[in-house]
Amino acid sequence: MAAADRLVESVIDVDVPANATIGVTLSTEQPLKITKLSPSSCFLGKLFVGDIILTINDTKIANVGEFFKATKTPGKYHIRIKRDEYCTCKVSVLPAPKPGTESFEFDMNWRTGGMPIGILVYQDSEKRVIVSMIESGTLASQTLKPGDHLTKVNDVVILDKAMAKKMIVESVNAQNKVKLTVDRQTQAAPGSIPAPASTPPCSTNNPKMPNYDLPLPPDVLAIMEANKNFHKAPFNLPSILKAVGPATPSGSHINMPETVPEENQIEFDPSAKPLKTTPKRVGAA
Structure with a gap:
């Protein structure tokens, strides 16, 4: 066909x-x-x-x-x-690799070429390949999320960012399909502010929250909601700016009185006589 x-x-x-x-x-x-x-x-x-x-x-x-x-x-x-309509993504839930983390397998298929996967990845300090940005309106925007840890491409373990990008591009160009395995953190890391259970995900059906193309993590939404009126709250802490008084004279500075500079009159003859050489200025070489 x-x-x-x-x-x-x-x-x-x-x-x-x-x-x-x-x-x-x-x-x-x-x-x-x-x-x-x-x-x-x-x-x-x-x-x-x-x-x-x-x-x-x-x-x-x-x-x-x-x-x-x-x-x-x-x-x-x-x-x-x-x-x-056959540009689809089949999602499979895999066993959780560790507590607080979910694992998914996204099998993306395109019937025709010319449709980008629409993601940017970076390598963090732990050598993990992390999804950093997702392009709006692409197939990935309906499935992946920023912060997802990309672990495998077509069942091959990813070692670095260059390997991930190369395998994804080659698979999409050659077969119009690619399978991505990702780990997604579901609990806040130690030391961060946990989100309350009542925090709703950001979606177009929630008029109280901004209309993002991609849902933000619950902890980010909780921080945004808690601090949305920070500029209206009274501020009672002492200012870090210190008032500076008028400068006082000290022995290290010499006050020089203002004096009017002397004017040097240059002689000239308005009559129609041959021009004379202008005298040198005082101090000129």
Whole structure:
């Protein structure tokens, strides 16, 4: 079956408010495909990386300019797209490697190419490969979280960041799939502030919390909630700034009285006579 035959056509309804951020990056070639979504995009959660734009309010969209022209005013839009519904991620829960830590296996599959996994990783002081950032609108944004410890790629133990990046890129490019095994901390580390059990996860359904693309850890949300009005609270601690009194004269400084500099008059002859050499100034070489 051809790749185009596996694309499912559907209509997405999106309400664009006034002064909304479009935040969509599109490919320059046909078909017109979404390549990136910013975290502030009004289409976040409705459109995804890899979606092919067909029409907006029954008007055919052939290039990037037509897309932005069609969405520049607030209102309700009916966006007809083609999406590979088989761009999926199968999640398997593995036995916990240690108390306070969960382990997951994410089997990511793409039917067509050109869809990035959308993660950045770094290596910490313990030589662990940690997910540091996740791109909005990608397959990884629905599964992985910042702080996840990447332990295996395609069942191969990861030794460093370079190895992880190389194996992920090669697997996605060659097979349009990759399997990631991660450990996720579920309890706060010793010395940190634990989150209360009533702290809800950050989601678009909770109007009291910011609308993040990715849920923040519960302990971070608890700290943010406890300190959100810190600038309004009275401050009674003594200031670290000390008042400085007027400077007093001391023997190490010499007060020089201000004097008007002497003026040197230069002689000149206004008559129409041959010019004379200007005398040298006092102190000139």
